[in-house]
Every structure is written in C-alpha cells, then in structure tokens.
Amino acid sequence: MQPSATPAIxxxxxxxxxxxxxxxxxxxxxxxxxxxxxIVREVFWRHDELVVAITPTYSGCPAMAVIEQEIGxxxxxxxxxxVRLERRLAPAWTTDWLSAKGRLQLRxxxxxxxxxxxxxxxxxxxxxxxxPGVCCPHCGSAHTKLTSRxxxxxxxxxxxxxxxxxxxxxxxxx
Amino acid sequence: MSSVGPLFQYLLRLGDNCLIMGQRLSEWCxxxxxxxxxxxxxxxxxxLIGQARMWLSYAxxxxxxxxxxxxxxxxRDAGDFRNVLLxxxxxxxxxETVARQFFFDTWHYFLLRDLLRSANSRIAxxxxxxxxxxxxxxxxxxxxxxxxxxGTRESxxxxxxxxxxxxxxxxxLFASDSVDEALQEQGVSFALTGLREPWFAHVRSxxxxxxxxxxxxxxxxxxxxxxxxxxxLGYMLAQMQFLQRAYPGxxx
Numbered sequence: 001m002q003p004s005a006t007p008a009i010x011x012x013x014x015x016x017x018x019x020x021x022x023x024x025x026x027x028x029x030x031x032x033x034x035x036x037x038x039i040v041r042e043v044f045w046r047h048d049e050l051v052v053a054i055t056p057t058y059s060g061c062p063a064m065a066v067i068e069q070e071i072g073x074x075x076x077x078x079x080x081x082x083v084r085l086e087r088r089l090a091p092a093w094t095t096d097w098l099s100a101k102g103r104l105q106l107r108x109x110x111x112x113x114x115x116x117x118x119x120x121x122x123x124x125x126x127x128x129x130x131x132p133g134v135c136c137p138h139c140g141s142a143h144t145k146l147t148s149r150x151x152x153x154x155x156x157x158x159x160x161x162x163x164x165x166x167x168x169x170x171x172x173x174x
Numbered sequence: 175m176s177s178v179g180p181l182f183q184y185l186l187r188l189g190d191n192c193l194i195m196g197q198r199l200s201e202w203c204x205x206x207x208x209x210x211x212x213x214x215x216x217x218x219x220x221x222l223i224g225q226a227r228m229w230l231s232y233a234x235x236x237x238x239x240x241x242x243x244x245x246x247x248x249x250r251d252a253g254d255f256r257n258v259l260l261x262x263x264x265x266x267x268x269x270e271t272v273a274r275q276f277f278f279d280t281w282h283y284f285l286l287r288d289l290l291r292s293a294n295s296r297i298a299x300x301x302x303x304x305x306x307x308x309x310x311x312x313x314x315x316x317x318x319x320x321x322x323x324x325g326t327r328e329s330x331x332x333x334x335x336x337x338x339x340x341x342x343x344x345x346x347l348f349a350s351d352s353v354d355e356a357l358q359e360q361g362v363s364f365a366l367t368g369l370r371e372p373w374f375a376h377v378r379s380x381x382x383x384x385x386x387x388x389x390x391x392x393x394x395x396x397x398x399x400x401x402x403x404x405x406x407l408g409y410m411l412a413q414m415q416f417l418q419r420a421y422p423g424x425x426x
Contacts, residue, residue, distance in 0.1 A: 056303075058221060058224065059228060059303055060220035060221050060225070060227075062220075089302070090303075092299075092303045119309055121306055124283055124313065124316070126380070126383065127313070148213065149314050150210075150213050154220055154307075172310070
C-alpha cells in the first residue's frame, strides 16, 4: 500500500468519492460493492474532514469492522487521510436499498436476490413456508423450497430448486 | 453499581438478556442436530450478540465510568448480571433449547415492538434495528415447536416436558420493579403487563397447533433482573469470561 502514491487532490467532489467507494467490495459477498448494498448512507465534507456515514446490515455482522478498514484504505490510496467514519443505526438498513445492479450481480453469483420489499414486522402469526417468487439463480425456475431460514451468513436463507435440484442461497428481505 | 440510575440498570437488562441468550446458543456450535440447524442456532446467537453490543455500549456511556461493552460483558460477576432467569437455563436437549427460545423470542418481539416508540431515541433506534432480526427468530422457533410437538410420539413427549419444565421461568418476563416503573414514567419503556396478553395469545395458538397442552398455572421463579441468579449462570460466565480474566486486555 502506498498512501501517498497518488498526489493529494485539493478536495475531491462527493461524486468522485462515491465513485471510489463503488470499488470497495463487500468482504463476504465480493461480487457486490458496499455502495450497491446500501451500506454507505452519506458522504460529505465537514470542514477539511471527509465524513463517510455507514450503517450495519445485521447487528452482529462480523464484516462491519473489515468494511470500515477497507473504506479507510481505499480513500487513503486516493490521498485522503482525514476521513471520519460514522456509524448510523437509523433508519435501519433494509434490502430496499440494494441497487438494481447489485441484485443482478447477486443472481449471477448464484445468490437469489430478495423478492419481497422488506420483512413484515407487523405481526408474527404463523405463515406458510413458501415465499412467493424466489427463483432459482441457476435455472430460473420458480419451483423452489425453503430449507432453512438461516444460511451461511446472517443475511441469507437456504433454498433448494425442485426442478434442477441445486441448493442455493437466498438474500433475505430485510 | 446499585447507586447508578435506572436507565443504566434497564440497559443492562436489555443487553444481558441478549448476551446470555446468545452465549447459550453459541454453545450449540458444532453440535446442532443437523448442519442447517447448527447454522441457524449460531446465526441467531450472532444477531443477539450484535444486539447485546449495541445495548451494552450505550449502558457504558450512560454509566459514565469509562466501562465499554467488553468490560461490561467480560468483567462483571454473576451478581451484577441483570438478565432474566429464562435465558441462562442450560441448553438441555434440543426440545428444551427450542422451548426456551420460543418463550424468549416471542417476548423479545413484543418488547421491541413497544420500544419502537420509546421516548429515548437511542433505545428506539436499537429496537428498530433489532426487531427485523427477531421477527426471523420467532418465526423459526415457532416452526420448531410445531414440528416437534406435532411430530413423533417421542418428539411430542420431549417437547411437552420442555414446555412444562421451563414454564416457571416465564412469569419473570412480565414482572415489573422500581427500575421498570421509573422508566415507564418517563415514557422510555412501557408496562410489562401489556406484553402478557399478546405473548399468551401467540404461545397458546402455537402450542395448540403443535398439539401440546398449555401449562397449568404454576409458581413462578424470579430474581434475575435484580441479580439473583440460578447456579447455571456462574458456570457459563466461567467459560465465557475465562480469556479476559486470565489474560486481561487480550485482543485479537
């Protein structure tokens, strides 16, 4: 790492910074960027300091610390040394913030993107196992079955395609 | 510790419930009855430990004595923990883990739903973040109660024993004391008795669906919220806190 390799630009625009952050991948699902996941909520200048406001996806997501390091490193490589990271809890992160590009990239990677808009927290009466419209990312079939509401990371559930029989991850609506 | 205000005590209760429940569930790591279930148990544990961090870091700020979330988690003794007795009960067999989780998740969901409108904005924010996760938790634990209760003769019998055994730890969930009352007056929290009705209704409907018998009224255990715990908590903390006690300040 050569933090001073790029000569420091007087003050890059917020748009420029956002474009740089597009190149920071999620540590657990590296095909999508932290921008496409909606983790970066706001970027702005406060006097001579750049503030990057981020929000955790799930409370216990172990990737958060790595994401903070990666943001700091990515911006240091562009010559920005005075960067402050601010964690925001509200409004709570939701899969509504996933970009269209991010959804496409998830599917290509083999993870079915979330279908419902958000999880319904209004009640807990018992619901059937099938979430309509979860399509197999391998063969495209809509004939799929929930194996488990919890998967290899906090944000995913386990599904199985009943046509091609492949198991796959489903990015849970949240 | 007893000299600091009710908000600190209340935050310890919220945080300790999540921390101790999460630690108990993490004991299943590598021992789940199936791979998917091993993942689910530890996923729920991870969510709860994340929530515990949010509550305990805020508790540390409110206390103002320089203690952070790690010091609160790893350097307090059993008598200073404020979790309800239910969450420290041992895992037992899988049916007992399921019953404990179902009782807790259902209560946790209704509690957080109230806290969304807390007059304390930080509490409302953490509740908003947590309730989405807890909605997934409670759906899963109800699924398991039905699957085991309405399953084989053996799974039904074990599920019924688990529900009956843990029942005496559910009364504490709705019992208020002076800490609760002080915060209720400020609109920070809400009457715990208000959680009783929706909790009972959900538990009753799930037990019905699971062909299980709703437990008869029983004498209820309490004390955890005031720091009087069952013997199980000390053993659990001995394991959870060992590293920080043996190597103070050790970091990854």
